[in-house]
Amino acid sequence: xxxxxxxxKLWSACNKMRQDPGTTGALQxxxxxxxxxxxxxxxEIENEYEAKAAFEGKTYxxxxxxxxxxxxxxxxxxxITGPDLLEFVQTKLFPYLKNLSGNRTKEIISEIFNNTQNRxxxxxxxxxxxxxxxxxxxxxxxDSFAVSSIYEGLFSRMKASDIKPLAEFHTPRVIARxxxxxxxxxxxxxxxxxxxxxxxxxxxxxHFMRPxxxxxxxxxxxxxxSFYGKELKxxxxxxxxxxxxxxxxxxxxxRKINTLSINLFNLTEKYDIILTNPPFSGTVxxxxxxxxxxxAQTEILFLQHCLRSLKEGGKCAIIxxxxxxxKTDDQSYVNTKKELLQQFNLHHIVRLPNGSFAPYxxxxxxxxxxxxxxxxxxxxxxxxxxxxxxxxxxxxxPIKSEYFEEAxxxxxxxxxxEQSWIxxxxxxxxxxxxxxxxNPNKKAEFEHLPPEELIAKIEESEKxxxxxLAEIKDLIK
Numbered sequence: 001x002x003x004x005x006x007x008x009k010l011w012s013a014c015n016k017m018r019q020d021p022g023t024t025g026a027l028q029x030x031x032x033x034x035x036x037x038x039x040x041x042x043x044e045i046e047n048e049y050e051a052k053a054a055f056e057g058k059t060y061x062x063x064x065x066x067x068x069x070x071x072x073x074x075x076x077x078x079x080i081t082g083p084d085l086l087e088f089v090q091t092k093l094f095p096y097l098k099n100l101s102g103n104r105t106k107e108i109i110s111e112i113f114n115n116t117q118n119r120x121x122x123x124x125x126x127x128x129x130x131x132x133x134x135x136x137x138x139x140x141x142x143d144s145f146a147v148s149s150i151y152e153g154l155f156s157r158m159k160a161s162d163i164k165p166l167a168e169f170h171t172p173r174v175i176a177r178x179x180x181x182x183x184x185x186x187x188x189x190x191x192x193x194x195x196x197x198x199x200x201x202x203x204x205x206x207h208f209m210r211p212x213x214x215x216x217x218x219x220x221x222x223x224x225x226s227f228y229g230k231e232l233k234x235x236x237x238x239x240x241x242x243x244x245x246x247x248x249x250x251x252x253x254x255r256k257i258n259t260l261s262i263n264l265f266n267l268t269e270k271y272d273i274i275l276t277n278p279p280f281s282g283t284v285x286x287x288x289x290x291x292x293x294x295x296a297q298t299e300i301l302f303l304q305h306c307l308r309s310l311k312e313g314g315k316c317a318i319i320x321x322x323x324x325x326x327k328t329d330d331q332s333y334v335n336t337k338k339e340l341l342q343q344f345n346l347h348h349i350v351r352l353p354n355g356s357f358a359p360y361x362x363x364x365x366x367x368x369x370x371x372x373x374x375x376x377x378x379x380x381x382x383x384x385x386x387x388x389x390x391x392x393x394x395x396x397x398p399i400k401s402e403y404f405e406e407a408x409x410x411x412x413x414x415x416x417x418e419q420s421w422i423x424x425x426x427x428x429x430x431x432x433x434x435x436x437x438x439n440p441n442k443k444a445e446f447e448h449l450p451p452e453e454l455i456a457k458i459e460e461s462e463k464x465x466x467x468x469l470a471e472i473k474d475l476i477k
Contacts, residue, residue, distance in 0.1 A: 010037070013132040022121040031235055032119045038112070038242045040133050043070040045245075063106050068096050074130045081127035089118045089126070104224075104251045112241055115234045115256060171200050171277045171319070172357065174401040179275055179317040179367060180204040182348075182411060187212045187222060189272035194259040194305055196229030199240035201275035203247045222249075228271065229254045260301050263290045264308045271309055274316040278302035280363060292339075295332035299324055304336055307344065310372045322364040325349075326436035337433040341425055346370040349435065350407060351383040355393030379428070382407045382420045383439045417441075 014029055023029040046062050053060035067073060073080070073088060080088060097113040100106040120126045180201065185191050191205045206227065213219050227249060231237040237256045244252035279298050288294035291304050299320060306316050327333040340346055348369040356365055370376075384403055386392065393399045410420060418441045428435060 009132060009136055013129045016125055016129050016132070017120065020120045020122045020125045022119040027235060028119045031116055031238065034239055034242055035113070035116050035118075036129065036133055038246070039064070039070045040136075041246055042109075063100065063103070063109060064097070068093055070134075074134050082123040084123070085127055085130075086118075086121075086123040094118065108241060108245070108251065108254075111256065112238055116238050171197075172399055173200065173204070174399055174404070175319070175352075175356065175367070176200045176204045176275070177401065178404045178407075179319075179369075180208050181408070182369060183273055183275065183315040183317050185209055185273045187218050187226070189226070190228060191226055191273045191275065192228045192271035192309065193274070193276045194230050194302060194309065195276050195278050196231040196240045196254055197236045197277075199229060199243045199247075199252070199254070201277075202227045202229055202240075202252070203243060203249075205273070205275060206244075206247060206249055224251050227252055228269075230257050230259045232256070232258045259305060260284055260287050260290065260298065262305070264292060264304060265290075267308050269309065270311040270314075272311050272314045274306050274310060274314070274318065276302070276306065276317075277319040280321045291332075293332040293335040295330070297330075297332070300330075300333050300336050303340070307336070307339060310344075312372055314372045315369070316371075317367060317369050319365055319367050322366060322436060324435075325366060326434050328432040328434050334433050337435060340370065341376040341428065341433065343372075343375065344370045345373050346376045346379055346435075348411070349379055349381050351381065351439075352399070353384055353386045353392060356384075356399045376425045378425060379423050379435070379437075380414045380420065381423065381437060381439070382410070383442075385419055 014033055017023040017029040017032055023032050042064065050060040072078065073093065094113060098110055100110040185205050185208060187209055191202060193201045209222060213222065229240060231240055231254060237254065241252055241254045282298035283296045284298055285296060291301055293304060295301055306318055310316055346368060350367040352365045354364055390397060406417065406419060410417065414422065421440055423437050
């Protein structure tokens, strides 16, 4: 079955969920859909592990077994529906999953189900949803992890169906992929996202690094020791952990924790690569003492966290709204950017057009790329041009990967084009660490007319206005 057909079939299951009083909103049915999909696909993954072990003459011990396997409790042999199905899920399945222990994978599954719940209240509708999902074969083609693209495609549909609750989780895949390609993580390095959400950056990094596998040791490191994330909210934590496991990462190191509650003065966790998109315009209180430059604004606190979480020689790519760049009237912003330039090499800033995160936000955004390799000497700016005839990106005309081609081509050479320019760090310091440097090659959006022509145009406009007012007065009379 093709991916689009699978997505359509699963989307019909989501439509059934919306008929249930417990899953009428996007947040509810996404959570419901996610744990059902996880149990369905995870059994198929365990089937593969078991078959591989049998081929090698070994025994595979399942993490989810007996009556709690998807195929058993949803199967025709022990067909249950209505109130009986709800009772099984509530009093047997969830308690079993919440109490799993004995290895890291079981602990992760336990953590997932301790942070989620069965939202559906109609056991007959739940049965219909289960039947739809049971009829889908995710592993019917050669790509054993094609399910990841199916999952992400469905998640995109879900986000579009109810924008506001999910906007904060959204980073367009083409942007996450571009950032990953530019920092180019290698096997042996650790990759970290302090605002993990649904694990978009970590899964992109995994797919970038996976072709580098040369032996069992590489595979083991990639599976268990490469990827780390932190997430405060339950739903994105669930989505992120499941997404990584469905992508083939058996033991993702995702922690449900408030990243900003970590004291930076005794921080011990350091990483080689940081890829992240912190929440825009959030505010927090009561944690100021955790930071060298206290602030209530989450965006600048996350930048401080990333600076202190990067290993020597490490690389970071981080998305920020334009305000972080130009804000100079707040000392926490100034001091943070001062540390960034003095102790890190901020080598590239990519400026994205309006609507790059459409339809979730129209805030102008920038991607900062820096390494912990010494102070900044100069910053190479590249501004993505909008395609001809387009005023901004939108839901119907989204940002595409090909729009980054020039940036990739000139990344190393730092070639100067109409879209790129270089700014010495001294100029930034002189302007009180204002990083919001406009493209000097950009043509003015309007021409400044000579004074006599400008006066003539104003007089002409005034005559038109007076004429229109006279007509309106006549109509009133």
